[in-house]
Amino acid sequence: MKHLISSMRIAFRALKMNKLRSALTMLGIVIGVASVIATVAIGSGATQRIQQQIASIGSNIIIVTPGSMSSSGVRLGTGNAVTLSEADARELEAQCPDVELAAPLVRGGAQVVYANNNWATSIYGITPEYLTIRDLSVADGAEFTQQDVDGATKVAVLGQTPVDNLFDGADPIGQAIRIKNVPFTVVGVLARKGQSSQGQDQDDVILLPISTAKRKVIGVKQANADAVDSIMMQAKSGAQIPAAQDEAGALLRQRHHLQAGEADDFSIRNLEELFAAQEASSSIMAIMLAAVASVSLVVGGIGIMNIMLISVRERTREIGLRQALGAKTRDILTQFLVEAVTLSIAGGFIGIVFGIGASLLISQLAGWATSVGPGAVLLAVFFSALVGIGFGYYPARKAAFLDPIEALRSE
Amino acid sequence: MPPLIDVRNLKKTYLLGDIVVNALQGVTIAIERGTFVAIMGESGSGKSTLLNLLGCLDRPTSGRYLLDSIPVETMDRDQLAEIRNQKIGFIFQNFNLLPRMDALENVELPLLYKDSETPNGDALGQRALADVGLAGRELNFPAQLSGGQQQRVAIARSLINKPEILLADEPTGALDSHNGAEIMNIFQRLNRTQGITIVMVTHSDEIAAYANRIIGFRDGLIVSDTKVTKPTAFVEAGVAPAAAAVSP
Numbered sequence: 020m021k022h023l024i025s026s027m028r029i030a031f032r033a034l035k036m037n038k039l040r041s042a043l044t045m046l047g048i049v050i051g052v053a054s055v056i057a058t059v060a061i062g063s064g065a066t067q068r069i070q071q072q073i074a075s076i077g078s079n080i081i082i083v084t085p086g087s088m089s090s091s092g093v094r095l096g097t098g099n100a101v102t103l104s105e106a107d108a109r110e111l112e113a114q115c116p117d118v119e120l121a122a123p124l125v126r127g128g129a130q131v132v133y134a135n136n137n138w139a140t141s142i143y144g145i146t147p148e149y150l151t152i153r154d155l156s157v158a159d160g161a162e163f164t165q166q167d168v169d170g171a172t173k174v175a176v177l178g179q180t181p182v183d184n185l186f187d188g189a190d191p192i193g194q195a196i197r198i199k200n201v202p203f204t205v206v207g208v209l210a211r212k213g214q215s216s217q218g219q220d221q222d223d224v225i226l227l228p229i230s231t232a233k234r235k236v237i238g239v240k241q242a243n244a245d246a247v248d249s250i251m252m253q254a255k256s257g258a259q260i261p262a263a264q265d266e267a268g269a270l271l272r273q274r275h276h277l278q279a280g281e282a283d284d285f286s287i288r289n290l291e292e293l294f295a296a297q298e299a300s301s302s303i304m305a306i307m308l309a310a311v312a313s314v315s316l317v318v319g320g321i322g323i324m325n326i327m328l329i330s331v332r333e334r335t336r337e338i339g340l341r342q343a344l345g346a347k348t349r350d351i352l353t354q355f356l357v358e359a360v361t362l363s364i365a366g367g368f369i370g371i372v373f374g375i376g377a378s379l380l381i382s383q384l385a386g387w388a389t390s391v392g393p394g395a396v397l398l399a400v401f402f403s404a405l406v407g408i409g410f411g412y413y414p415a416r417k418a419a420f421l422d423p424i425e426a427l428r429s430e
Numbered sequence: 431m432p433p434l435i436d437v438r439n440l441k442k443t444y445l446l447g448d449i450v451v452n453a454l455q456g457v458t459i460a461i462e463r464g465t466f467v468a469i470m471g472e473s474g475s476g477k478s479t480l481l482n483l484l485g486c487l488d489r490p491t492s493g494r495y496l497l498d499s500i501p502v503e504t505m506d507r508d509q510l511a512e513i514r515n516q517k518i519g520f521i522f523q524n525f526n527l528l529p530r531m532d533a534l535e536n537v538e539l540p541l542l543y544k545d546s547e548t549p550n551g552d553a554l555g556q557r558a559l560a561d562v563g564l565a566g567r568e569l570n571f572p573a574q575l576s577g578g579q580q581q582r583v584a585i586a587r588s589l590i591n592k593p594e595i596l597l598a599d600e601p602t603g604a605l606d607s608h609n610g611a612e613i614m615n616i617f618q619r620l621n622r623t624q625g626i627t628i629v630m631v632t633h634s635d636e637i638a639a640y641a642n643r644i645i646g647f648r649d650g651l652i653v654s655d656t657k658v659t660k661p662t663a664f665v666e667a668g669v670a671p672a673a674a675a676v677s678p
Binding site for chain 2: 423427
């Protein structure tokens with residue numbers, strides 16, 4: 020301990036002697052650490068954003084949409100058929116062991132009026148399970164219940180965007196709004212969700228009981244009164260998503276009386292796959308960026324080794340004298356190692372400051388999400404110390420094993 | 431009591447390119463405790479090689495070296511470093527003070543390499559500086575001191591670990607005669623009042639005359655070994671030193 024403290028004092032003194040040289044040597048590490056921090060911040064910021072998007076949609080979600088319908092040989096796109104029904108949703112939830120919840124959904128758009136204001140928005144006809152699956156919560160008021168669905172009551176839960184546009188700051192709970200001229204009572208307001216990954220405003224929505232929506236707003240499809248636009252399911256866990264998909268597929272084929280060889284009249288997708296791919300690509304990107312950045316850390320390390328070798332040569336006589344006065348191999352080794360590590364760690368800390376600054380600047384200028392975690396900082400300190408030890412060892416060893424007589428004789 | 435330095439048939443050979451140099455060709459000396467020895471000889475006679483070996487800075491090619499009854503010729507680097515730290519004080523022609531450290535820090539440098547912690551190192555360093563007449567100069571850097579003062583700082587440094595023996599290589603070589611005489615005065619005082627053994631290499635007869643034993647070297651061998659019955663006594667500046675009486 021005594022040795023370490025005095026080694027540090029000697030090292031600081033030596034570094035202070037050559038301020039410009041020490042600063043320039045440190046600069047290599049500063050740039051290396053700063054670029055590692057900044058790139059890791061960009062990478063983990065992107066990953067975090069993807070994770071937030073996943074969380075904003077809800078977890079373990081599987082979406083079932085009707086298949087395409089062909090009419091006189093003209094194939095319409097996915098989702099136009101009327102093959103999915105509320106009964107399908109009930110059976111999916113009841114019969115598939117890996118499915119936690121299944122919520123039917125009808126979708127439409129309408130002009131909404133309150134007092135002198137009006138606003139065009141999306142209308143979702145849902146059951147209460149939908150809120151659970153999508154991880155939506157009511158910030159104000161209450162959700163509607165299964166009784167509201169069964170009784171087709173005229174109640175509505177509003178997203179933040181219609182509230183902002185219709186109510187001008189007034190309390191919407193209990194107020195009557197008109198959707199397609201039908202009066203609805205506002206019972207709740209959803210908590211803000213923000214944008215989706217596709218840049219959609221997830222708050223620009225009004226939720227109605229599915230029954231009311233069909234009868235009063237969106238209208239009943241003539242082919243099948245029970246039809247829904249999609250069914251949103253939640254698997255019991257992330258690992259059970261594939262099993263849940265398989266079970267749902269089999270059940271729907273059976274319910275829709277599809278023969279073997281006949282194509283599905285529905286499609287099942289899960290969002291996890293999409294996001295997992297996005298997340299993987301963003302983390303590969305982050306690793307690549309960090310790898311490129313760490314090359315500059317290595318270059319900085321070589322700079323340290325260079326300067327330490329010069330320093331050892333310049334101070335050969337000092338080393339010889341210290342040896343004559345009783346310095347052991349270990350003492351000289353420690354002295355020079357501490358010097359190298361001091362350079363690299365000091366450079367590392369300055370680099371962290373610059374790296375955080377750079378990532379803040381990037382998120383300001385480019386609008387990218389960045390995030391500097393304690394892990395990245397610790398890693399940077401660890402690596403800069405490692406670079407100091409790694410590249411300082413050879414010069415320090417060279418110093419420690421100098422021949423004292425030759426060292427004393429040198430100029 | 432065995433002699434402090436007991437060297438038997440010491441040989442040192444090294445290669446200078448392709449040429450084998452026999453720096454020491456079998457040297458046997460015994461130096462008793464409390465002696466002040468001057469080693470004289472032409473350059474290349476082997477006297478510096480002997481001093482390096484005595485100082486445990488180097489290992490002999492063959493022969494024995496007992497320092498304070500400890501055989502040191504077989505020790506490794508770190509053991510030798512320990513011996514140098516504990517038993518030997520070095521004084522160099524060019525002082526070898528570290529320019530970035532003040533006088534006190536220079537004096538305390540050997541304490542840094544001691545295995546045991548030294549309580550109150552500063553007090554010890556101040557006393558050592560006062561002993562060589564440099565009280566009040568603790569915070570001066572070497573560049574702010576005269577040559578004679580720098581050499582006295584070096585003497586204070588060599589004494590801080592209370593060594594058995596002082597090894598001086600041309601200690602007055604870089605000093606004028608007055609300062610040289612002052613250094614010799616300090617050597618004599620240390621030798622007489624504290625019983626420190628001193629081995630000094632010099633090529634000046636005048637400086638050698640301060641010692642009480644003079645060993646002559648030529649071609650790696652001892653050619654003369656004389657006792658000085660009446661070494662030069664230090665006199666104040668302006669008075670010519672009396673010639674030393676040398677008995678064969």
